[in-house]
Amino acid sequence: MLGFERITFDPGVMGGRACIRGMRVTVSLVVNLVASGMSTKEILEAYPYLEAEDVSECLRYAAWLAEDAVYSVALSAPHAAGPRQQLSATNHLGLSQTT
Helix, strand or coil: CCCCCCEECCCCCHHHCCEECCCCCEHHHHHHHHHCCCCHHHHHHHCCCCCHHHHHHHHHHHHHHHCCCCCEEEECCCCCCCCCEEEEEECCCCCEECC
C-alpha cells in the first residue's frame, strides 16, 4: 500500500481499522495524540512498544488520506421535471459523500 509498511489492516484487530504493525494501536489514536500537542518523545514514553518511525508513518498515512478526492455528480431526471437527482462517489475507503 504505497510504502506504508507499518500500517496494517486485520479484521480481527480493532475491527479492521488502520493499526500499527498489527498491534491494537490505531493510526487515529496516534494522530489524535499529535493533534493534541504530544511530541513523538511523549508518545513513545506513554506507549513504549511504539517506535519513532511508527509515529512518522501514521502522520504520513493521515496526510495521504487527506489527499483523497470525493466527486459528486448531479444528473437531471429524464422522466421528471422535479429537482435533479444526486449521485455520490465513494472513496478508496468505502466512505461516501453526497452533496
